[in-house]
Amino acid sequence: MHRDLSEQHTKGEVLIVEDTPASLKLLSDLLTEAGYYVRQAPNGELALWTAQSRPPELILLDIRMPGMDGFEVCRRLKATPELSQVPVIFLSAQHDTDDKVRGFELGAVDFVAKPFQAEEILARTDAHVKLGRAQKALAEERALLEERVAERTAELAREVEQRRANEEFLRLASQVFEATQDAIVVTDVNGHIVATNPAFTQISGYSADEVLGQNVGLLHAGEADAGSFEAMVNSVAKTGHWSGEILARRKNGDIYPGLLSASLVRDEQGQVINHVAVFMDITERKAEQHLIDFLSNHDALTGLPNRMLARERFAQTLATARREGRCVAVMCLDLDRFKSINDSYGHHIGDKALQVVSTYLTETVREGDTVTRQGGDEFQIIIADDTQLSATLALAQQILSGLRKELVIDGQQITVTSSIGIAVSLTDGDSFDELVRNADTALFRAKEIGRDNYAFFTERMDAEIRDKLAIQSQLRGAIARDEFEVHYQPQVCLKTGAMVGAEALLRWDNPVLGKVPPNRFIPLAEEYGLVNLIGEWVLESVCAQMKVWHDQGLGKIKVAVNLAAAQFANDATVPYVESTLRKFGVAAEYLGLEITESTVMGDPNKAVAALRRLKDIGVSISLDDFGTGYSSLSYLKRFPIDVLKIDKSFVDDVTTNSADAAIALSVISLAHNLNMRVIAEGVETREQVRFLTDRGCDEMQGYYFSRPLNADGFTALLRERRNLLDM
Numbered sequence: 001m002h003r004d005l006s007e008q009h010t011k012g013e014v015l016i017v018e019d020t021p022a023s024l025k026l027l028s029d030l031l032t033e034a035g036y037y038v039r040q041a042p043n044g045e046l047a048l049w050t051a052q053s054r055p056p057e058l059i060l061l062d063i064r065m066p067g068m069d070g071f072e073v074c075r076r077l078k079a080t081p082e083l084s085q086v087p088v089i090f091l092s093a094q095h096d097t098d099d100k101v102r103g104f105e106l107g108a109v110d111f112v113a114k115p116f117q118a119e120e121i122l123a124r125t126d127a128h129v130k131l132g133r134a135q136k137a138l139a140e141e142r143a144l145l146e147e148r149v150a151e152r153t154a155e156l157a158r159e160v161e162q163r164r165a166n167e168e169f170l171r172l173a174s175q176v177f178e179a180t181q182d183a184i185v186v187t188d189v190n191g192h193i194v195a196t197n198p199a200f201t202q203i204s205g206y207s208a209d210e211v212l213g214q215n216v217g218l219l220h221a222g223e224a225d226a227g228s229f230e231a232m233v234n235s236v237a238k239t240g241h242w243s244g245e246i247l248a249r250r251k252n253g254d255i256y257p258g259l260l261s262a263s264l265v266r267d268e269q270g271q272v273i274n275h276v277a278v279f280m281d282i283t284e285r286k287a288e289q290h291l292i293d294f295l296s297n298h299d300a301l302t303g304l305p306n307r308m309l310a311r312e313r314f315a316q317t318l319a320t321a322r323r324e325g326r327c328v329a330v331m332c333l334d335l336d337r338f339k340s341i342n343d344s345y346g347h348h349i350g351d352k353a354l355q356v357v358s359t360y361l362t363e364t365v366r367e368g369d370t371v372t373r374q375g376g377d378e379f380q381i382i383i384a385d386d387t388q389l390s391a392t393l394a395l396a397q398q399i400l401s402g403l404r405k406e407l408v409i410d411g412q413q414i415t416v417t418s419s420i421g422i423a424v425s426l427t428d429g430d431s432f433d434e435l436v437r438n439a440d441t442a443l444f445r446a447k448e449i450g451r452d453n454y455a456f457f458t459e460r461m462d463a464e465i466r467d468k469l470a471i472q473s474q475l476r477g478a479i480a481r482d483e484f485e486v487h488y489q490p491q492v493c494l495k496t497g498a499m500v501g502a503e504a505l506l507r508w509d510n511p512v513l514g515k516v517p518p519n520r521f522i523p524l525a526e527e528y529g530l531v532n533l534i535g536e537w538v539l540e541s542v543c544a545q546m547k548v549w550h551d552q553g554l555g556k557i558k559v560a561v562n563l564a565a566a567q568f569a570n571d572a573t574v575p576y577v578e579s580t581l582r583k584f585g586v587a588a589e590y591l592g593l594e595i596t597e598s599t600v601m602g603d604p605n606k607a608v609a610a611l612r613r614l615k616d617i618g619v620s621i622s623l624d625d626f627g628t629g630y631s632s633l634s635y636l637k638r639f640p641i642d643v644l645k646i647d648k649s650f651v652d653d654v655t656t657n658s659a660d661a662a663i664a665l666s667v668i669s670l671a672h673n674l675n676m677r678v679i680a681e682g683v684e685t686r687e688q689v690r691f692l693t694d695r696g697c698d699e700m701q702g703y704y705f706s707r708p709l710n711a712d713g714f715t716a717l718l719r720e721r722r723n724l725l726d727m
């Protein structure tokens with residue numbers, strides 16, 4: 001600071017050290033006049049003190065001084081760091097060479113010889129002040145430079161360290177990217193792939209080159225998992241992140257499950273620059289989970305549902321069956337003497353036998369039925385059936401005969417038979433466990449009957465089913481064995497007492513079952529699809545018989561044949577009626593067909609068309625059991641019906657029950673108003689005859705007049721030609 005002040009106002013600051021006052025003054029005046037700022041010291045001690053208080057730019061130093069001489073002052077100056085660079089010019093005698101040598105050795109920059117020459121003093125002072133300044137500037141410059149170099153060096157060292165750390169991090173990140181087992185896909189903001197790792201290639205089958213630049217959607221399963229993909233896109237856009245399960249697609253087209261985590265990457269300004277997805281193939285994990293789930297719900301040996309799953313399936317089957325008005329049957333099937341198979345052939349073969357049986361059962365049941373195994377040699381089958389139990393019965397028979405065949409296991413021929421117990425939701429319980437328990441009881445009975453057999457839990461059902469089965473098996477060959485016969489029940493005109501017609505009623509006499517009533521076998525014939533065949537046989541028999549009566553001149557009476565619902569629904573029936581009449585040469589006016597309300601109400605429009613065609617060819621129609629069903633009176637108007645039959649249930653108490661009387665009366669009145677005739681059936685007493693006659697009934701049939709008679713009996717009655725009212 002002081003320096004700056006002196007430098008501004010002078011050519012420089014000089015310290016003159018001289019013990020001779022005259023010389024000191026001379027030099028001082030000379031230099032002051034020349035523009036220097038001059039300080040003075042008369043001896044060595046003051047010189048050092050003055051110099052230390054503020055270093056001058058140059059020191060003119062006398063060598064010979066009392067006390068501390070100039071050499072000592074110079075040595076001390078050079079030894080003081082802040083003064084060591086101050087140039088020293090020694091003032092000495094003219095030719096004292098030793099002084100010069102010693103002075104230069106001590107660091108002096110020059111010598112000025114006494115007596116002083118003003119120009120020389122000024123020239124040397126100017127030169128060394130300038131030189132000193134130049135050196136100082138240089139030194140300052142260098143110091144600044146060194147400081148800068150040091151700073152820059154430190155900065156570079158820091159940068160190098162940072163870069164090294166960055167490189168280390170990048171190297172680590174790259175290693176993680178390369179070595180991780182999870183696939184990594186990086187896309188740009190538009191979803192175009194910009195980087196993938198080796199695990200990606202391993203999982204997806206795509207090399208990096210094949211997908212770079214492609215849209216990331218390429219890797220997704222598409223439609224198969226559209227929901228997850230949309231959720232992921234929305235969540236990443238909204239929250240910057242999404243993780244969850246997706247379905248992905250490999251290069252070969254296979255779809256596989258993946259666990260994915262997707263995130264946004266932003267730059268320092270917060271702009272989204274990339275999307276990163278990390279995902280793993282969880283096919284195996286899923287398969288393991290699936291296996292665990294499967295094993296907890298299935299029997300390990302056969303793969304069939306176990307009891308837990310069976311309960312679930314049963315509940316579903318029962319719910320559906322109830323909605324559709326059906327029942328559910330549970331069968332317990334047990335292999336007869338399975339223990340002896342194990343004992344004779346070993347458990348290994350026993351296990352295989354169970355697997356073969358399991359496969360057989362699974363392939364034999366219908367879709368929707370469930371085969372289960374709870375252990376041992378016992379299987380359960382859940383069957384959705386109708387209330388007739390025909391499917392259950394058919395399945396039980398099929399299984400029994402299917403398992404009766406010889407099994408070949410590991411080259412061993414093994415014979416197994418089975419027994420089946422059946423319980424039905426209608427009567428035997430409505431929980432799986434209850435039905436299994438009851439089916440097990442039935443199974444026990446089946447074994448008692450003699451194995452290779454089935455039994456129902458409810459004895460009544462068991463008897464019914466066995467009865468049904470017997471009828472079914474006998475019914476098939478009944479026509480061929482000539483076991484059917486048509487009986488005829490007279491229909492009497494109440495005005496004349498004459499027999500004007502007859503109802504044809506089928507009779508079946510079977511050597512095994514004896515006489516089977518038609519209301520027992522006709523519904524089963526419908527169920528087994530035999531009713532058309534039987535109906536055709538009846539129609540042909542009746543036409544053939546009428547032809548005989550006509551040819552014998554026994555009067556041309558009308559015979560009514562009953563038509564089952566399945567016959568009426570059959571499009572071939574009307575043409576068949578026509579061709580049969582033609583075949584036997586019987587005029588259509590002698591044939592009547594009896595239908596019931598339920599026969600026509602199934603499809604009333606179709607019924608109207610079929611009835612019209614029958615009417616067109618001349619056949620008359622009777623509506624049987626009138627009033628017992630849910631008939632619609634408006635349909636009655638549309639149906640081309642000739643005769644209404646008052647059902648026997650109203651006739652029975654017509655004379656004693658006012659309601660029945662009212663119904664009978666209404667039917668008579670309704671029929672007449674619609675231009676129909678009325679026949680009362682099941683008439684058994686004279687009172688009924690009188691009552692109905694008095695109320696205008698047209699015709700009657702019933703035991704009062706005659707039971708149904710076979711052709712010979714009826715022929716005899718025809719021959720009598722008597723008034724049937726005279727009894």
Ligand SMILES: Nc1nc2c(ncn2[C@@H]2O[C@H](COP(=O)(O)O[C@H]3[C@@H](O)[C@H](n4cnc5c(=O)[nH]c(N)nc54)O[C@@H]3COP(=O)(O)O)[C@@H](O)[C@H]2O)c(=O)[nH]1
Nearest residue numbers: 505506517518519538562563564624681682683684702703
């Ligand atoms: N689709 C066909 N159905 C037929 C055929 N043959 C008969 N059936 C139907 O079977 C049901 C039972 O018939 P069935 O046992 O023959 O009984 C009939 C008469 O025997 C009986 N009947 C007549 N009079 C009396 C009587 O005074 N008392 C009394 N207890 N029973 C009597 O009524 C039956 C006649 O019924 P319906 O047909 O309603 O007139 C029966 O529904 C027949 O229709 C056939 O070939 N095909």
